[in-house]
Amino acid sequence: MSRKSCLNCGHFISGEYCSHCGQKSDTERITPKLLIMNDILGSVWHIEARFLNTLKEILIRPGITATNYLSGKRIRYYNFVSLLLIMFGFNVIAFHLYLNMSKTDLDLESSKTLSFFSKYSKATLLFLVPILAFNAWIIFRKIKFNLAEHFVISTISLIGILTFFLVDDLVSMIGVYQPFYNISNSIEHVLETAFVFFPAFTYVNAFRKKYTFWGLVWRLVLFYVLVFSEILTIVLFINKL
Numbered sequence: 001m002s003r004k005s006c007l008n009c010g011h012f013i014s015g016e017y018c019s020h021c022g023q024k025s026d027t028e029r030i031t032p033k034l035l036i037m038n039d040i041l042g043s044v045w046h047i048e049a050r051f052l053n054t055l056k057e058i059l060i061r062p063g064i065t066a067t068n069y070l071s072g073k074r075i076r077y078y079n080f081v082s083l084l085l086i087m088f089g090f091n092v093i094a095f096h097l098y099l100n101m102s103k104t105d106l107d108l109e110s111s112k113t114l115s116f117f118s119k120y121s122k123a124t125l126l127f128l129v130p131i132l133a134f135n136a137w138i139i140f141r142k143i144k145f146n147l148a149e150h151f152v153i154s155t156i157s158l159i160g161i162l163t164f165f166l167v168d169d170l171v172s173m174i175g176v177y178q179p180f181y182n183i184s185n186s187i188e189h190v191l192e193t194a195f196v197f198f199p200a201f202t203y204v205n206a207f208r209k210k211y212t213f214w215g216l217v218w219r220l221v222l223f224y225v226l227v228f229s230e231i232l233t234i235v236l237f238i239n240k241l
Helices: 032-060 062-070 080-105 108-139 147-175 178-207 213-239
Strands: none
Touching: 032 062, 032 080, 032 147, 062 147, 062 178, 080 147, 108 147, 108 213, 147 178, 178 213
16 A cells, blocks of 8 residues: 655555544545535535434434443444534424414413423423433442443433424424314324433333343332432422522
8 A cells, every 4th residue: 555645744644544643645636626525515414414323323222322432432423412402402492483383372371381491491401411310320330330421321311302302392383283283282292202211211222231121120210210309309499499
């Protein structure tokens, strides 16, 4: 294989990438075609492909995605923290669009409930990361993951929850129109069940080979009791402010 100097750092390279700085060895002069195909379209496609593939992996096999990442297989995945913040932003936008569309159809009590949810509850979702991580760290001690590693798993779990929330908001927008209300309502019930049990799916998917069936069941029951108790405490505290 031919050896040549890297145009970025000057080190000799013999492969596709420089082992010193990581730049590609076949750097060419920028032309209009290369600018469009590689720098613009290539970058956008690379980001979108990783984004969508990571989201798909999280929804289909969240626990395996988490353990793969923790084992060192990371370049294939979009950054989980960035993905979490993006999904959180999409949720805020979608929920406020839904509020604007449905405002005239809401009674006073529903308006108060949705106003509270709009103001507080989306923000409390971010508290789920440390809550899920700390509880899982205590309950799944046999796995010997540290707290930071459980933060990764809980972040992935919350990304899945936010995805279901986002779809739920979009379905709710469709349900504002009366002919679609019944269909929308049925889909919403399915989505609500999905995001409630998605953390359980995540941990089962991650740890099913480490525990017996009943060992996982009692741990998950305890996990949900702790999580719902802590979330209820937070919501009651915020509601009194």
